[in-house]
Amino acid sequence: MTSFDFPRQDKDNGLCLADYVRPLQNGKPVDALSLFVTTAGSGIRELADGFKAKGEFLKMHAVQALALETAEGYAELLHTQLRSMWGFPDRADMTMLERFRAEYTGKRYSFGYPACPRLEDQTKLFAALKPEEIGVQLTDGCMMEPEASVSAIVFHHPNATYFSVT
Secondary structure, X not given: OOOOOOOOOOOOOOOOHHHHOOOOEOOEOOOOOEEEXXXXXXXXXXXXXXXHHOOOHHHHHHXXXXXXXXXXXXXXXXXXXXXXHOOOOOOOOOOHHHHHOOXXXXXXXXXXXXXXXXXXXHHHHHHHHOHHHHOOEEOOOOOEEOOOEEEEEEEOOOOOOOOOOO
């Protein structure tokens, strides 16, 4: 079992990601959340470096951007599927603008971002999921390699919102 200690905002009634999970009952979990890692795969850096060496900077940037958007797009697709599996699918008429604004139930958070700023918690996520099996490694600084990878913890709580603890 993996556990995370999330920081709380330093103010009255400050938010904490743990607020989005029901407490244990008789020492046992009664709620669910999801952890995932997505990646565009290996070889992106080498391909981009090859374009850079030839002075093809537009191609270099395009390859890197496409790889990052691929990993992020798959993360968003996975989050959409999770919402459906949890019983609250997106409305059929939901617009892309509403998706970009995260106007849906539940939220996904990534370590190193404002609600869970400790990047070191990536090590716990990696221990639980073992994304090395799909080619994603953690650097000494807890960054993912390949760079075009996304990790997240997803909460289904209807009041989940994005916030900062700093």
